[in-house]
Amino acid sequence: MDALAPLMPDVDFAYDEVTNLHELIEELRPNGPVVRVKYLGAPVWAILDHKELNQAFNDLEHFDPGDGYRIISAPSMGMTMQTMSGEKHRVARASVAAPFLPASVRGYVERLIEPIAHELMDRLEGQREVEFVQGFTRPYPFTVITRLLGIPVSDEAMLLEWAVKLIDFPWDPEGALKSKAAFDDYMTRIIEDRRRAPTDDFVSTLVKSEFEGRRLDNEQILSLFRLLFPAGSDTTYKNAGSLFACVLSDPNLRAMALKGNKEREALATEGLRWQPPTAMLPRMATGDIKLGDAHIKKGDWVLFGITAANRDPKVFPDAARFEPSRDNRELISFGRGVHFCLGMHLARRELETALRIVFERYPNIRIKPESEVEFVGGVLRGPRELWVQPYGAA
Amino acid sequence: MRVTFIDIDGETRTVDGMPGDNVMRCATEHSIAGIIGECGGAMACATCHGYVDEAWADRLPLPSAQEKEMLSGCIDVRPNSRLTCQIKLSEELDGLRITVPESQT
Numbered sequence: 001m002d003a004l005a006p007l008m009p010d011v012d013f014a015y016d017e018v019t020n021l022h023e024l025i026e027e028l029r030p031n032g033p034v035v036r037v038k039y040l041g042a043p044v045w046a047i048l049d050h051k052e053l054n055q056a057f058n059d060l061e062h063f064d065p066g067d068g069y070r071i072i073s074a075p076s077m078g079m080t081m082q083t084m085s086g087e088k089h090r091v092a093r094a095s096v097a098a099p100f101l102p103a104s105v106r107g108y109v110e111r112l113i114e115p116i117a118h119e120l121m122d123r124l125e126g127q128r129e130v131e132f133v134q135g136f137t138r139p140y141p142f143t144v145i146t147r148l149l150g151i152p153v154s155d156e157a158m159l160l161e162w163a164v165k166l167i168d169f170p171w172d173p174e175g176a177l178k179s180k181a182a183f184d185d186y187m188t189r190i191i192e193d194r195r196r197a198p199t200d201d202f203v204s205t206l207v208k209s210e211f212e213g214r215r216l217d218n219e220q221i222l223s224l225f226r227l228l229f230p231a232g233s234d235t236t237y238k239n240a241g242s243l244f245a246c247v248l249s250d251p252n253l254r255a256m257a258l259k260g261n262k263e264r265e266a267l268a269t270e271g272l273r274w275q276p277p278t279a280m281l282p283r284m285a286t287g288d289i290k291l292g293d294a295h296i297k298k299g300d301w302v303l304f305g306i307t308a309a310n311r312d313p314k315v316f317p318d319a320a321r322f323e324p325s326r327d328n329r330e331l332i333s334f335g336r337g338v339h340f341c342l343g344m345h346l347a348r349r350e351l352e353t354a355l356r357i358v359f360e361r362y363p364n365i366r367i368k369p370e371s372e373v374e375f376v377g378g379v380l381r382g383p384r385e386l387w388v389q390p391y392g393a394a
Numbered sequence: 395m396r397v398t399f400i401d402i403d404g405e406t407r408t409v410d411g412m413p414g415d416n417v418m419r420c421a422t423e424h425s426i427a428g429i430i431g432e433c434g435g436a437m438a439c440a441t442c443h444g445y446v447d448e449a450w451a452d453r454l455p456l457p458s459a460q461e462k463e464m465l466s467g468c469i470d471v472r473p474n475s476r477l478t479c480q481i482k483l484s485e486e487l488d489g490l491r492i493t494v495p496e497s498q499t
Contacts, residue, residue, distance in 0.1 A: 090460070102497065337433060337438065344432070
């Protein structure tokens with residue numbers, strides 16, 4: 001058999017829903033830590049085991065993410081920090097990092113995140129059944145970003161449309177570029193406004209921030225804003241959906257959600273391990289390397305199997321089980337190394353806050369009996385739908 | 395060599411450290427609560443913040459500009475705050491004492 005042929009030629013990890021993703025991964029795993037699978041109609045590598053994935057994330061010589069992102073995202077997203085390497089990346093990231101560090105993010109919880117969670121919970125009042133992804137988990141992190149950026153509520157829907165379109169460049173280049181122009185135009189006005197009259201909000205922090213003696217220009221700020229929606233909203237909403245699907249269906253987990261910060265932290269962390277929103281992250285190899293038994297060549301596409309590594313039985317015993325008390329120090333959901341997810345603290349505070357407020361507001365909320373929760377997606381993964389009854393059986 | 399970690403209640407745990415290893419790695423290998431190091435030691439996550447005991451603070455090389463930037467965004471920063479992934483263990487640091495910040499435990 002051709003060693004480079006995909007092991008599961010009938011499964012496309014980009015196009016198929018792969019509801020049984022974890023079963024497929026466990027079927028692939030005995031073939032080695034790095035295997036061949038099909039992605040976008042062509043064979044690619046997939047890294048499945050934790051040790052090799054950790055190595056790849058830290059190996060910027062052979063797996064510099066910049067090259068891949070310059071192909072798939074730069075035309076419509078601009079030169080975001082994902083497309084940058086080395087010193088240029090370090091400076092770009094450091095210039096915008098301050099509002100994402102723990103002290104700043106802690107300040108957003110009461111001022112920003114809790115009120116949004118409550119607003120969205122208000123909308124569930126009186127409803128017997130609600131689809132929780134559309135009703136809560138999707139608008140929640142999106143609204144956190146629009147409010148961070150100071151966008152008026154009346155413009156939120158328009159922003160969502162542009163933001164969703166921005167990442168469609170590989171499929172719809174014209175639409176993506178049109179959205180980029182509209183998005184940039186709108187956000188530039190907000191940036192200019194804060195330059196004239198800075199407040200203490202997120203945009204003002206960026207406008208005022210200096211790094212190595214230089215202020216950020218509009219394009220530097222815009223490239224961060226374009227990245228915020230796909231990186232911070234799509235991921236968090238999918239993960240929140242997966243987390244609630246688990247917690248809602250287990251009385252012990254529900255009790256934990258109301259107990260305390262430590263318990264909510266453990267639940268959110270286990271949710272991130274059990275069903276990370278970025279299940280398989282595509283990267284392009286930037287050098288020839290032997291990883292596991294695989295001879296990866298420069299220019300090969302490689303799926304970073306985050307969700308597979310998070311269930312590597314050598315690191316996480318009984319990995320398929322949702323067990324918040326387990327040792328999750330080796331969690332790899334936010335990546336590793338210098339490109340580690342800048343929004344990690346914000347994402348975690350959003351998830352923890354959601355757990356508390358949802359169960360405080362609707363202590364009897366439950367998954368609609370006999371409704372099936374299906375997780376979909378090989379790249380970004382979360383529940384397709386999550387039907388709940390906010391008042392339980394009542 | 396030995397490293398002592400102190401939690402916010404004053405409980406201490408003394409563990410073996412490997413010269414050449416960093417303090418974050420030493421802590422995670424011994425499951426010290428509150429030192430996480432989720433990015434793996436790249437100064438990218440701010441989850442390995444620790445307070446270096448005054449007696450040792452002067453014996454360490456000064457933090458880099460990048461470490462100082464990350465520290466400035468941590469919670470309850472003190473003059474002796476460090477990212478523990480940036481402290482390299484050596485025999486001269488035998489007996490090093492690190493307090494884990496309350497915000498991380």
